[in-house]
Amino acid sequence: MAEFTTGEAVALELPIARIPSRAGAFLLDLLMQLTLAFCLFYAGLLGLAFAGADSAWFAVLGVVTMVTVLVGYPVCSETLTRGRSLGKMAFGLRVVRADAGPTDFRHALTRGLTGAIVDFWMLGAFGSVAVVTALCSREGRRVGDVLAGTVVVHTRQTLPRPALAATPPWLAGWAAQVDPSGMSDELSGAARQYLTRLRTLTPAAQHQLGARLAEAMCAAVRCQVPAGYPPYHVIGAILARRQQLSLR
Template sequence: MNQEYIDIKTPEFVALQFRPAGLGSRAAALIIDQLILWIINILLFVLLFFVILGQESIFIPDITSIPITITLILLFIINWGYFFAFEYFAGGRTIGKKAMGIRVIQENGQSITLLSSFIRNFLRIIDSLPTGYLLGIIMVFFHSKHKRIGDLVAGTIVVHERKKKSHKKTPIEKEIERRGLLKSDLVIDQWELKKLGVKEWNLVKTYSDRFLHLPPSQKELRTRQMANILLPKIGLEVEKKSLTEIENTLFVLYLVLRDEWEYEV
């Protein structure tokens, strides 16, 4: 079966190729997410029941009582905020999307922004009309890029995750392994990590690929140049670090960004 692909050029003029996620994979992801939300909703109602059970007036609970009000607020926050928070903080992936190997990105190939995540998920209200996401299903089925109304307004697209390149370890990967570096060595706040996109990935990848071939004098110069460009963006100071510490930080950053941006096109 032929698979349709779309070509996207990033603001940095990097060409990327994606396969839009169709109705089947998106519906399956939504079902998984809804099942998770139903379980959470049921647990909240069970908790509310036991709270009301502990009150004196069991059979005629006050609809304006604090437990009921809090439960209703929590239900709204969880059912709407689930999609908004996961898509923004988890790289465009809810639990369902991750299980189905799809994700939400910007039309320019960048990670979804806070505003875009807010808009596309706020417009779920329209996409779910008149019932059971019927309008959204029709839009995804007939749109050339399988977009629903939320995607059109927010400038987003749902795509299949591309398989990461499978290859033998490169010299820089062997160097990182020799130094005993792991992704967990660098704790980056998600808000800060959002400041690093494909442009920063290309910078740190170029630096890492050329590192072992540079003479010592050039190695220190390039390392400090990269550090001054990249590390302040994620709230890390450069001045107090030794050259080796800076190198290690950049290499771990390479591991972090590689999982986000290095794919087989």
């Protein structure tokens, strides 16, 4: 398990996919790629032979088939399924961003190109680079994951629901007027960490840390700290407002 912090400062623990499951998914994807390569190349050969093309076209066919299979297959499959190739589907895996969000074409393209060039084929010594880098990474990330900012996780296990901040009813009206768009992810993460550790802090530490955080958060959202309320009420109200807007 590894902890991820989402853009709305929600902490999630997701089960990381390790080498055995990823290797199984890779081998199944490799089988699909070989099948695709055979079909494309055989169809191309028939077309070129029927057209009476010269030998240069056969070389072009080989390059096009290789690029389509090694890069096009993983990029298209992970883009269309939001991080799940056929092999990953079979083994219950998914590629997610480092903040546990869904991936897009940019992430799939980075992973696909790096996989073909560095991790597996051209410079990867048939996957040796991917295995070594995954073993050296706490999240099991290969070079493509590092460059794309992604992690491969299991999706078949039941994931815990994230604990969300709640707005105190007496601050609901005030919080509704707050615009948290100017607050950084680092400040939101610090606020969430403070709230989750609140019961372990002494009353003095609760007040001192909370007062500093409340002032920093109110400065970020351009409002005054409401008087007469404990700092953790103010922090929870702003954080809940940020989560509410980010989930729309």
